[in-house]
Each structure stands twice: as C-alpha cells, then as structure tokens.
Amino acid sequence: MTSQEKQREEAKRERMYDPVLRWQHLQETITWAEANMPPHLRRNRPRVHPSLPKPNRIS
Amino acid sequence: MNVDVILESFNRQEVDAILIGGMNFMLRHQPVLTFDIDFWIKDTDENLSRVAAALRDLKAEWGATEKTWGILPSGHEWLRTQQIYCLTTRHGAVDIFRSVEGLSRYGECKARSSIHRSAGGQPYRSLSERDMLACQLALPEGSRRLDRIVYLQKYLKEHP
Numbered sequence: 444m445t446s447q448e449k450q451r452e453e454a455k456r457e458r459m460y461d462p463v464l465r466w467q468h469l470q471e472t473i474t475w476a477e478a479n480m481p482p483h484l485r486r487n488r489p490r491v492h493p494s495l496p497k498p499n500r501i502s
Numbered sequence: 503m504n505v506d507v508i509l510e511s512f513n514r515q516e517v518d519a520i521l522i523g524g525m526n527f528m529l530r531h532q533p534v535l536t537f538d539i540d541f542w543i544k545d546t547d548e549n550l551s552r553v554a555a556a557l558r559d560l561k562a563e564w565g566a567t568e569k570t571w572g573i574l575p576s577g578h579e580w581l582r583t584q585q586i587y588c589l590t591t592r593h594g595a596v597d598i599f600r601s602v603e604g605l606s607r608y609g610e611c612k613a614r615s616s617i618h619r620s621a622g623g624q625p626y627r628s629l630s631e632r633d634m635l636a637c638q639l640a641l642p643e644g645s646r647r648l649d650r651i652v653y654l655q656k657y658l659k660e661h662p
Contacts, residue, residue, distance in 0.1 A: 448586055449597075455567075455568060456589065459565070464590070471503050471594065472503040472594065476533065478621050479528075
C-alpha cells in the first residue's frame with residue numbers, strides 16, 4: 444500500500460460522499476470527539492482556581 | 503460520525519482489527535482533527551468475511567470506480583482486490599487497511615497493541631505508540647505530521 448493509493452481512494456470517496464450526510468457526520472464527529480476527550484482538554488469544562496490542584500489526567 | 507456504532511458493529515462481528523490513524527491518536531493522546539476511522543485488519547478469509555458483514559450492517563458504500571460506487575458487492579472477495587478501502591457508512595467514513603506502510607506483521611503489532619474503551623463503553627484495540635511512530639516515519643516527508651512525531655518521540659522517551 445502506498446500513500447498514493449490512499450490519496451486516490453480518499454479522493455474517490457470525497458467525490459461520492461453525499462454532502463448532507465457528510466455535514467451530519469462532521470457534526471457528530473465533533474460531538475463524539477468532545478465526549479471522548481480527557482476532562483482537562485474539554486471545552487467549556489469546569490475551571491479551577493490556579494491555586495487548586497489540576498484535575499487528574501485520564502489516559 | 504458515530505464512532506461507537508462503528509466500533510460496536512466491528513465488535514459484534516468479532517472482527518480482528520487494530521484501530522490506527524488519527525482517531526486512535528485522538529483517543530489515546532491528544533485532540534486532533536480527524537473525520538474517518540481507520541482499521542488495520544487481519545488479512546485472512548475468515549476475518550475479511552467478518553469485516554464485510556460489519557460493513558454491511560453499517561450500510562457501507564464503496565466502488566472500485568465512481569461508476570460502480572454503491573452498496574457493497576456480496577461476499578468478501580472484493581476485499582481482496584486492493585490494500586486500502588475508503589468507504590462511507592450511514593454512521594461515518596471508514597478506512598480499511600489490509601497492510602500499513604511502515605508496519606510489517608499484523609501479529610507482532612497486535613501483540614504490542616492494547617485494549618481500551620471509548621467513553622460510550624465500546625472496547626477497541628489500539629495500535630501501540632511505537633507503531634504509531636513507525637507509521638508516521640514511513641510516510642513521505644511532506645505527508646508526515648510533525649507535531650504527532652514530536653509528541654510520540656517524547657512520549658516513548660518518558661515511557662520506554
């Protein structure tokens with residue numbers, strides 16, 4: 444497998460992707476990714492005062 | 503993309519696969535922008551049959567050309583015609599790799615991989631950091647993700 448093969452396959456899919464479905468999938472991916480991020484990397488997360496200990500990382 | 507539904511379908515069909523690419527890196531390490539889910543699959547007839555079943559469950563579409571693009575052909579022989587397949591499914595874009603640049607044996611990489619769960623509770627097998635780095639270094643220089651390489655090199659130094 445070469446990166447050229449991958450690029451060709453991706454370009455073909457891009458052309459065949461239903462635009463409405465693609466938009467919906469992008470929105471869902473952003474939501475899903477947000478839910479799967481460790482708490483300290485999430486947007487709109489509860490903030491803590493700098494003097495308090497940072498939330499634990501989840502690996 | 504509903505990644506949990508895709509993982510669930512692969513798990514239900516007992517597909518032997520390792521999660522690779524941006525989604526794997528995002529789940530295990532840092533937020534990166536990615537809009538497809540990449541699976542490296544064990545390249546045996548039995549497993550290809552399972553992969554085809556999982557993709558059919560997800561209402562996948564693919565074609566060797568744009569003219570033949572549509573619902574998947576029957577059976578799994580079509581999965582023998584290329585090394586990589588970029589498909590659409592009802593739940594998001596899926597890439598299937600029968601081989602991965604920079605990585606040689608599936609069994610060896612699987613032995614180094616580890617199993618984790620998504621926030622939705624779906625288990626997935628994750629490519630090891632060492633192999634993630636090998637994938638990046640195997641790419642042509644212009645296609646490499648330097649930030650990911652630097653991160654993985656630092657990670658492997660701290661977690662030998």
